[in-house]
Every structure is written in structure tokens, then in C-alpha cells.
Amino acid sequence: xxxxxxxxxxxxxxxxxxxxxxxxxxxxxxxxxxxxxxxxxxxxxxxxxxxxxxxxxxxxxxxxxxxxxxxxxxxxxxxxxxxxxxxxxxxxx
Amino acid sequence: xxxxxxxxxxxxxxxxxxxxxxxxxxxxxxxxxxxxxxxxxxxxxxxxxxxxxxxxxxxxxxxxxxxxxxxxxxxxxxxxxxxxxxxxxxxxxxxxxx
Numbered sequence: 001x002x003x004x005x006x007x008x009x010x011x012x013x014x015x016x017x018x019x020x021x022x023x024x025x026x027x028x029x030x031x032x033x034x035x036x037x038x039x040x041x042x043x044x045x046x047x048x049x050x051x052x053x054x055x056x057x058x059x060x061x062x063x064x065x066x067x068x069x070x071x072x073x074x075x076x077x078x079x080x081x082x083x084x085x086x087x088x089x090x091x092x093x
Numbered sequence: 094x095x096x097x098x099x100x101x102x103x104x105x106x107x108x109x110x111x112x113x114x115x116x117x118x119x120x121x122x123x124x125x126x127x128x129x130x131x132x133x134x135x136x137x138x139x140x141x142x143x144x145x146x147x148x149x150x151x152x153x154x155x156x157x158x159x160x161x162x163x164x165x166x167x168x169x170x171x172x173x174x175x176x177x178x179x180x181x182x183x184x185x186x187x188x189x190x191x
Contacts, residue, residue: 002095002096003095005096005099006095006096006098006099009096009099009100009102009103010099010102010103012103012106013099013102013103013105013106013140014106016103016106016107016109016110017106017109017110019110019113020106020109020110020112020113020114020132021113023110023113023114023116023117024113024116024117024129026117027116027117027125033122033181033184034184035122035177035180035181035184036122036125038177039116039122039125039126039129039177040116042129042173042177043112043113043116043129043132046109046129046132046133046137046166047109047113047132049137049162050105050106050109050132050136050137050140053102053140053141053144053162054102054106054140056144057098057099057102057143057144057147057148060147060148060151062148065144065158065159065162068162069161069162069165072162072165072166072169073165076165076169076172076173079173079176079177080172080173080176083173083176083177083179083180084176084180086177086180086181086183086184087176087179087180087183
């Protein structure tokens with residue numbers, strides 16, 4: 001009984017995060033300028049990380065924590081590189 | 094215990110949704126930079142605390158490695174957004190509506 005409530009609540013959380021990803025995708029596709037798209041990509045990867053964490057809680061496996069950690073690290077590097085590119089026109093000078 | 098963890102995760106997901114809603118709805122770039130931080134800071138923190146509670150109850154020992162993600166996000170979010178806003182200022186000097 002309690003386990004069903006737990007799974008249902010986590011499914012609702014996953015649905016909300018998925019909706020957040022759709023909204024970020026809307027801004028990614030529409031965003032008038034490049035910095036809007038980079039910001040939307042940053043939001044998208046953070047939401048993907050949260051989705052991974054919620055799914056890991058639902059399955060009860062610790063494996064998804066590592067996937068979330070890797071998504072977080074790669075997302076930081078990619079957003080920093082894109083912002084550097086917008087700032088300078090080159091990533092590595 | 095696990096119901097409390099699920100409710101914390103739900104609250105975090107709601108914060109992420111509000112942040113993305115602000116990102117999609119607000120008018121200018123400098124307004125749009127603010128809302129996603131709601132999901133990156135408090136939303137992530139709530140989901141991580143829920144995950145710590147859940148796995149701590151599941152394995153009946155304190156599980157603390159989620160703090161790693163928390164510290165990492167807290168350190169990297171300001172850095173990336175500062176770089177991004179500096180890039181936006183560089184691309185459009187003197188103007189406030191990107």
C-alpha cells in the first residue's frame with residue numbers, strides 16, 4: 001500500500017520534470033538568440049539529471065546516481081564551453 | 094519514511110517545473126536567466142535529500158554520496174551563468190533586452 005503510494009508520487013514527480021523538459025525544449029527551439037538556446041540547454045540537462053535521480057529512487061538501484069553525476073559534470077563543461085565560444089568566438093585559444 | 098522522500102522529490106520536481114515555466118514565459122534574456130536557478134539549487138537539493146532518505150531507509154545505513162552532486166551543482170551553477178551573462182553583454186553592449 002505504502003509502496004504503491006511511493007511509486008505513484010514518484011511517477012507524478014517524473015511527469016512534472018518531463019513537462020519542465022518540454023518547456024526548456026520550447027525555449028531551445030524558439031529562443032531568439034544564441035544565449036537563450038545555451039540557457040535552455042543548461043536547464044534541459046539539469047532536468048535530465050533530476051529525472052535520472054527520481055528514476056533511481058523509484059527502482060531502488062544506486063546505479064542511476066552515477067549516471068546523474070556524469071550528466072551533471074558533462075553539462076557543466078558543455079555550457080561553460082558554449083558560453084566561452086559566445087564570448088570569444090573560440091573555445092580554446 | 095519513504096513517503097516523505099517521495100513528497101520531497103515531488104516538491105523538487107515542482108520547483109524544476111516552475112523554473113522551466115519562467116524560462117519559457119518571461120520576456121527578455123536577463124529576466125530568463127533567473128528562473129532556472131530555482132530548479133538547479135532548491136529543486137536539486139530537495140530531490141537529493143529525498144534520495145538520501147530513501148536509500149538510507151532502504152540500506153539501513155546513512156547514505157551521503159548525494160552530497161557530491163549538491164556541492165558540484167552549487168559550485169558550478171554561478172560560474173556558468175556568470176559566463177553566459179558576460180557573453181550576452183559582450184554580444185549586445187549597452188542594451189538590456191537580449
